[in-house]
Amino acid sequence: MQNILYERQDNLNSVTRRVATLLFLCHIRWVVNQHSMPRARKKPSTVSQPVATEVKAPDVIISRQQYIEDIKVRWQIHQYEWNKLREDLNLVYEYLAPQFQKYRDYAVTAYQKEFRTDK
Numbered sequence: 001m002q003n004i005l006y007e008r009q010d011n012l013n014s015v016t017r018r019v020a021t022l023l024f025l026c027h028i029r030w031v032v033n034q035h036s037m038p039r040a041r042k043k044p045s046t047v048s049q050p051v052a053t054e055v056k057a058p059d060v061i062i063s064r065q066q067y068i069e070d071i072k073v074r075w076q077i078h079q080y081e082w083n084k085l086r087e088d089l090n091l092v093y094e095y096l097a098p099q100f101q102k103y104r105d106y107a108v109t110a111y112q113k114e115f116r117t118d119k
Contacts, residue, residue: 062070
């Protein structure tokens with residue numbers, strides 16, 4: 001039994017030694033890189049800056065009345081999608097509510113059965 005403990009201790013010591021050696025070597029590498037290599041200065045960019053071009057207003061694609069009609073149609077689509085989402089969520093609620101109620105009843109019954117205190 002004592003031999004096994006010594007073997008395990010030797011294994012731990014060798015692992016610890018290896019980790020310490022690796023950390024020491026990483027530290028030495030970091031110190032050498034910090035002190036022996038001066039940082040190079042960045043040179044100013046030689047790329048010329050783009051020249052601003054004149055911005056032209058876009059041509060009118062649709063009239064104001066067409067734009068208003070488009071907004072109305074998009075709003076109707078939006079309302080339709082929200083109503084369908086509400087219907088789907090109601091179906092999910094109707095499906096899940098009885099199952100949650102069943103789970104709650106089971107949990108309450110099990111708790112009362114387990115921790116019943118008779119007075």
